[in-house]
Amino acid sequence: MKRSFGLSSGSARFRQICRSLLFLTIACAVFAGAAQSQAPPNAAQSNNETSAQPTMPPWIRAANERAFAARSGAKPANTPVGSDASAGPALGVGTPQCNVAADKFVSPQGVAVDASGDLYVTDSALQQVFKVTPEGKRSIVGSGFMVPQAVAVDGAGNVYVADSQAGVIYKVTPSGVQVTVGSGFYMPMSVAVDAAGNVYAADPWNDFVAQITPDGTQTSLGGGYNTPVGVAVDAAGNVYVADTYSAAVFEIAPDGTQTTLGNGLVAPMYVAVDPAGDLYVTDTGTNSLAEITSDGTLTTVRRGLDVPIGVALDASGDLYVADSFSERVIKVEP
Numbered sequence: 001m002k003r004s005f006g007l008s009s010g011s012a013r014f015r016q017i018c019r020s021l022l023f024l025t026i027a028c029a030v031f032a033g034a035a036q037s038q039a040p041p042n043a044a045q046s047n048n049e050t051s052a053q054p055t056m057p058p059w060i061r062a063a064n065e066r067a068f069a070a071r072s073g074a075k076p077a078n079t080p081v082g083s084d085a086s087a088g089p090a091l092g093v094g095t096p097q098c099n100v101a102a103d104k105f106v107s108p109q110g111v112a113v114d115a116s117g118d119l120y121v122t123d124s125a126l127q128q129v130f131k132v133t134p135e136g137k138r139s140i141v142g143s144g145f146m147v148p149q150a151v152a153v154d155g156a157g158n159v160y161v162a163d164s165q166a167g168v169i170y171k172v173t174p175s176g177v178q179v180t181v182g183s184g185f186y187m188p189m190s191v192a193v194d195a196a197g198n199v200y201a202a203d204p205w206n207d208f209v210a211q212i213t214p215d216g217t218q219t220s221l222g223g224g225y226n227t228p229v230g231v232a233v234d235a236a237g238n239v240y241v242a243d244t245y246s247a248a249v250f251e252i253a254p255d256g257t258q259t260t261l262g263n264g265l266v267a268p269m270y271v272a273v274d275p276a277g278d279l280y281v282t283d284t285g286t287n288s289l290a291e292i293t294s295d296g297t298l299t300t301v302r303r304g305l306d307v308p309i310g311v312a313l314d315a316s317g318d319l320y321v322a323d324s325f326s327e328r329v330i331k332v333e334p
Contacts, residue, residue: 101320102132103328110150110162110190110270110310111320111329119320120159121329122148122310129161129172142172150190150270150310154197162191162201169201169212182212190231190270192239200239202228209241209252222252230270234277242268242281249281249292264298265290272311272319280319282308289321289332302332 107125114120119132120141129141129148146165153159157174160181169182169191182188186205193199197214204227212218221239228250230242237254240261249262249271262268266285273279277294280301289302289311301319308330310322319332 099331099333101329101331102130102136102138105130105327105329108309108322108324108327108329110148111312111322112151112153112159112310113312113314113320114153114157115155115315117314119329120151120153121322122151122161124149124164129159131159142170142176142178144178145170149188152191152193152199154193155195158193160191160193160199162188164189169199171199181216182210182218184218185210189229190242192231192233194233194237195235198233200231200233202231202241204229204244209239211239222250222256222258224258225250230268230281232271232273232279234273235275238273238277240271240273240279242271244268247285249279261296262290262292262298269308270310272313274313274317280311280313282311282321284308289319302330305330 102119102121105121105123105126107123108121109124110120110122112120117134121130121132122128123130124147127145127148129145129151131139131141141159142161145161145163147163148161149164150162151159159172161170161172163170164187167183167185167188168180169185169188170178171181172178181199182201185201185203188201188203190202191199199212200209200221201212202209207225207228208223209221209225209228209231210218211221222241225241225243226245228241228243230240232240234240239252241250241252243250244267247262247265247268248260249265249268251259251261253259261279262281265281265283267283268290269282269284271279271281279292281290281292282305283290284307286300287303287305287308288300289305289308291299291301293299302321305321305323306325307323308321309324312320314320317334321330321332323330
């Protein structure tokens with residue numbers, strides 16, 4: 001069970017944590033009215049057994065209710081499947097090199113880009129995963145998601161979805177076949193895949209990062225986490241974990257060596273890595289996108305975002321950020 005937090009509502013740390021917990025706020029958006037929780041999927045119980053179940057922390061529930069109640073009057077019940085994404089300057093989020101790659105979302109969370117430049121976006125409030133072509137045509141990928149949080153795509157065009165509420169990782173093939181490749185999580189918040197077909201997922205509720213091999217074997221990577229949210233993997237097999245409460249990014253080498261990166265982050269959420277080994281991290285604590293170069297230097301790429309969550313890179317080095325509360329995906333060119 002996830003530990004509880006003894007925090008003073010008046011402290012600066014509490015306010016930082018409230019912001020860093022926006023990912024849980026948004027992920028649980030469609031379930032706010034119920035105000036209920038469920039036992040972890042891998043916790044078997046007998047019919048006559050009563051056990052204490054973890055509850056949603058009250059500040060998450062309260063923030064969730066405030067944020068979505070205030071916006072419910074202006075939001076459509078759903079987004080038409082045939083709606084095209086619009087593009088253009090993203091006002092107030094940086095220089096003219098920062099554009100809107102896709103919009104008309106309610107709560108965009110995860111982003112990924114395939115070799116053809118197609119953009120994949122999870123919308124946890126709409127419970128859908130969208131594919132947006134470079135021309136702006138939009139379609140839905142897969143079905144039956146509860147709260148799709150993160151998305152990844154491999155070289156063969158298979159799409160991987162971390163469904164945080166269902167506690168599983170799905171794979172959707174190019175032909176539309178949908179299978180479960182990882183289960184037993186409580187709240188998987190991110191997913192990544194390497195060239196060998198190994199899938200990686202971070203579960204902040206249970207403080208672990210899993211590797212799932214193509215044959216379904218699931219093992220734990222690294223340790224000492226304090227709410228790991230984002231995960232990425234590079235061509236050499238190094239795994240990067242954005243650990244929100246530690247305010248750091250961990251690098252796990254193939255031999256298991258674990259290194260801490262990103263001194264100066266506040267609430268790192270998701271992470272992406274480029275071929276040169278440079279990392280790009282969304283930091284909800286500062287509403288910015290940060291870069292950690294291969295020599296460990298931390299710089300700010302973009303400020304003024306509105307709860308940035310997912311981040312991805314395309315083949316040209318352009319960055320895509322799911323700017324959740326602006327309800328769009330921002331494209332940041334080199």
